[in-house]
Amino acid sequence: MxxxxxxxxxxxxxxxxxxxxxxxxxxxxxxxxxxxxxxxxxxxxxxxxxxxxxxxxxxxxxxxxxxxxxxxxxxxxxxxxxxxxxxxxxxxxxxxxxxxxxxxxxxxxxxxxxxxxxxxxxxxxxxxxxxxxxxxxxxxINKPGRAALQQMARGWAAESGAQFASGAEEMLLNRCGDDQFLLQNEVAKLAALSNYGSITPQMIETLGTITLDADTFDMVKLVAAGKTRQALSKLQTLLELQNDPILITGALIGNYLDIYRAYLTRKSRRSLADLAKDFKYTGKWNYRLGNAEQTASRFHRTQIEASLRILQKLDQDLKGSPLDADLLLQKALCELALTRRSS
CATH class of the missing domain: 3.40.50.300 (P-loop containing nucleotide triphosphate hydrolases)
Structure with missing residues (x-):
């Protein structure tokens, strides 16, 4: 039932x-x-x-x-x-x-x-x-659809005395996906930011976090485009929002694994649907893997493999090094950028 x-x-x-x-x-x-x-x-x-x-x-x-x-x-x-x-x-x-x-x-x-x-x-x-x-x-209990999630977001905002400006709840949902915990937390944060008034698209664009996977993938795309300074700025924002450095690293590893898999899938002339089935991707896998495939076109295979080794070492260092975690992350991001520039 x-x-x-x-x-x-x-x-x-x-x-x-x-x-x-x-x-x-x-x-x-x-x-x-x-x-x-x-x-x-x-x-x-x-x-x-x-x-x-x-x-x-x-x-x-x-x-x-x-x-x-x-x-x-x-x-x-x-x-x-x-x-x-x-x-x-x-x-x-x-x-x-x-x-x-x-x-x-x-x-x-x-x-x-x-x-x-x-x-x-x-x-x-x-x-x-x-x-x-x-x-x-x-x-x-099945997962709620998009319309139901938007209604839930409006309800959570109303409970705190806030409301969404036109189109704002749809924009927030685009950024948060169907993760209800994240969505509810974001509504609470944005309601406070709006002083329990109107939550605008500008507020969501400026301060609304996405899922950690999506935020870190933005960093990867900036690195791939040679925009290291902006990638470091994005990282600083995530750290200021008190995201755990180990979780950030885990999300980055997941991003690069997506890129590696998409790269190999394209080389073998298989479809993203085959990739999703092979590795049991669920949810909006077509959007996630589509982004990964597009970003993979900027890399050589050796660059992706080198990036994964950098992130593996970062993960080990974070769990056992006395050095500052923020500095380790910044150093690794710069190393990823240098790898991208190598031929």
Whole structure:
């Protein structure tokens, strides 16, 4: 069964003992679980959270059997549960506990692997899903489309007292992609920047970050175009926004791997669709790999390989060198620029 806001509202008005949400992204299940907790906490203010991926069954039984101090039923939350981490015996005990407990309401969430755009639950995931479908509200949450994401962005802005100027939310979505955590964080930052007034396209252009992958790819394109000074300026902006140097390096490595793969794919006269399938790219892979293919045309194979060696050494240095991380990144970026200039 797929998630429905209207159906969830109906279930919240009943004596539903189990809510189980599963999706390919954490943000999706967290939002749904928070809705249930907020709606039910008025009548059941006692909440016990047992963090995943596999709380001991004894802990779950103890939490479910504890009488609420305020009367009514206790909420027992099992966020980011991983059914595959349980043995068959323990998973059966968990399902039995969900079925037999009378004075608790369970809210469970799981992030399941997605293959080629579809969630394919494993054997133990299917067992838990089947049990929860019989007991309460158990649904898969699909990724929201573009229109829904824009509506969510407008809603988050409105909650803080801000609003988007015409076309601004679409521009923000173009930069953030479908990452809901990033999108929500960006809305909060831009709302504060606007003094909780109007969020304009100019604000997004000037200060709105993109995904780290996209930001670092901008740096790679600047390096490829011989614009080292601008690439260093972009790096400084990322550091001032307190992005972790190791994560920046990881994103740069991912960018150059995309370029290397696109380069080899073009040389072998295969398509980007073949590349996406071979390396299991998901989401907007055609945009990502299209950019990589275009940038790859500026490089020789030896230059890309040399760049990857520079980034590998940077990663090692960041994890073990006493030198300043910002300086190591700046040095590596200059080395990448020199590699680009070599023949």
């Amino acid at each position: 797929l998630y429905s806001d209207s159906e969830l509202k109906k279930r919240l008005k009943t004596d539903c003992p189990v809510y189980y949400f599963y999706a390919s992204e954490e943000a999706l299940v967290r939002t749904a679980a928070n809705k249930v907790e907020k709606a039910l906490s008025e009548d059941a203010p006692d909440t016990t959270v047992l963090d995943g991926p596999a709380p001991q069954v004894e802990e779950i039984i103890l939490a479910a059997g504890t009488i609420s101090f305020f009367g009514g039923k206790r909420l027992v939350m099992l966020p980011l549960l991983r059914p595959s981490s349980y043995s068959d015996k323990d998973l059966q005990e968990l399902c039995d506990t969900l079925a037999e407990t009378e004075n608790a309401v369970f809210i469970l969430t799981s992030v399941l692997e997605e293959k080629y755009g579809k969630i394919k639950p494993g054997k133990r995931e299917q067992k838990l899903i089947s049990a929860c479908e019989k007991l309460g509200y158990c649904v898969q």
